Amino acid sequence: MPPINPEDEERLKSALWFAIGQIIDSTTASTSFNATPQFIGALTELVYTQIAFAARDLEAFAKHAGRTTVNVDDVLLLARRNEGLEGLLRGFVEEGRAKRGVGKGRRK
Amino acid sequence: MPPKGASHAPFKPPRPVAKPAAASTSRTKATSARTSGGVTKSTAKGKGKARAAPASDDENASSTEGSEIEEQEEVRPARRGIVDDDEPPPIPEKLLARLLRDGFEDEGTKIGAEAMSVVGKYVETFVREAIARAMEERRAAEREAGDMGPDAGFLQVEDLEKLAPQLVLDF
Numbered sequence: 362m363p364p365i366n367p368e369d370e371e372r373l374k375s376a377l378w379f380a381i382g383q384i385i386d387s388t389t390a391s392t393s394f395n396a397t398p399q400f401i402g403a404l405t406e407l408v409y410t411q412i413a414f415a416a417r418d419l420e421a422f423a424k425h426a427g428r429t430t431v432n433v434d435d436v437l438l439l440a441r442r443n444e445g446l447e448g449l450l451r452g453f454v455e456e457g458r459a460k461r462g463v464g465k466g467r468r469k
Numbered sequence: 470m471p472p473k474g475a476s477h478a479p480f481k482p483p484r485p486v487a488k489p490a491a492a493s494t495s496r497t498k499a500t501s502a503r504t505s506g507g508v509t510k511s512t513a514k515g516k517g518k519a520r521a522a523p524a525s526d527d528e529n530a531s532s533t534e535g536s537e538i539e540e541q542e543e544v545r546p547a548r549r550g551i552v553d554d555d556e557p558p559p560i561p562e563k564l565l566a567r568l569l570r571d572g573f574e575d576e577g578t579k580i581g582a583e584a585m586s587v588v589g590k591y592v593e594t595f596v597r598e599a600i601a602r603a604m605e606e607r608r609a610a611e612r613e614a615g616d617m618g619p620d621a622g623f624l625q626v627e628d629l630e631k632l633a634p635q636l637v638l639d640f
Contacts, residue, residue, distance in 0.1 A: 365571050373568060380560045381596055387557040388600050389624075394607065396600075396624040403626045404599055407633060409568070411595060411640065415588070416572020423578065431580040436587040443639050446594065453590045457583065 378405045415439055557597065565589055595640050600624070602632040 381404055385396050422435040433454055440447040562585060569580060569588065580588070606628035611621060 373564070373571075376561070376564050377568070380558070380564065384557040384560075384593070384596050385600055385624075388597060389604075392604065393622045394604050394624060395622055396603075397626070399626045400603070400624045400629060403629050404596070404603075407599065407629065407637075408592065408596060411637065412565070412568045412592060413572040415591070416569045417574065419569070419580070419584075419588075420573045420575060420578045424575075429575070429577050429579060431578065431584050433581070433584045433587055436584050436591065439591060440640075446591075446640065449594060450587055450590060454583070454587055457586060 374405060374409060377409055378402065381405050381408060557593065559589060560592055560596075562586075562589060565592065591640075595636075598639075599629070599632065599636055602636060603628040606631050 378401060382401050385401060385404075389395055418439055419431045419435050422438050423429065423431045426435070437447060437450055437454070440450050565588060566580070566585060569585075603624045607622070607624055610625075610628065
């Protein structure tokens with residue numbers, strides 16, 4: 362990864378922290394659970410790292426296919442080792458395509 | 470990660486969060502404005518008017534896919550009850566795009582719009598799965614320890630530490 366400006370990194374993590382906090386709120390709202398701020402911070406770090414790794418994988422997949430633009434197939438490759446996850450993402454893709462109107466065929 | 474984030478990160482988040490969701494609207498707005506302002510600035514080279522948290526105030530705004538996460542895989546019966554039909558607020562696409570771009574080694578690498586939305590789903594699933602497993606860990610921990618006092622029901626860093634290795638392997 363190219364070094365990013367630590368200030369930017371902090372801002373990005375703050376934004377991610379906020380987004381994750383919201384997801385936690387909405388997920389735990391109907392339960393008896395809650396999260397400590399430390400938990401949210403740690404989860405933010407984990408997600409941040411996971412996204413960074415995903416980005417490198419996606420770039421490598423696209424390059425391997427001779428492209429410079431990451432496409433849906435590359436993203437599905439991310440989930441290749443987890444059938445459940447792959448199925449979930451495939452379903453999401455198909456649903457999105459159906460919503461936008463069928464007949465486009467398989468987009469690359 | 471060390472417990473309680475002790476020696477780990479210099480990252481000082483701006484906001485201690487996680488009170489029950491209900492009372493959060495005004496705080497939500499304030500923080501949203503602040504965070505998005507910051508990110509917008511740093512994304513200026515992108516498309517200008519980036520908004521980091523567009524959908525943050527109305528959680529029901531996104532109408533996409535309802536409950537198919539429930540079809541997801543195996544094990545852990547307790548996970549079922551956790552995932553309901555409510556869409557969690559999505560991670561802002563602009564933010565995600567920025568994070569991905571930072572992750573690319575080659576400046577020329579781009580990502581298509583459809584692919585972007587699938588990455589969003591991937592990350593969202595990752596987060597929800599982490600939360601679901603953390604709840605499971607907490608339940609187990611509290612079953613073992615008995616009464617937890619005021620800390621009962623609060624997901625802890627140690628819960629995340631226990632589940633992180635397997636979670637990362639699964640994604």
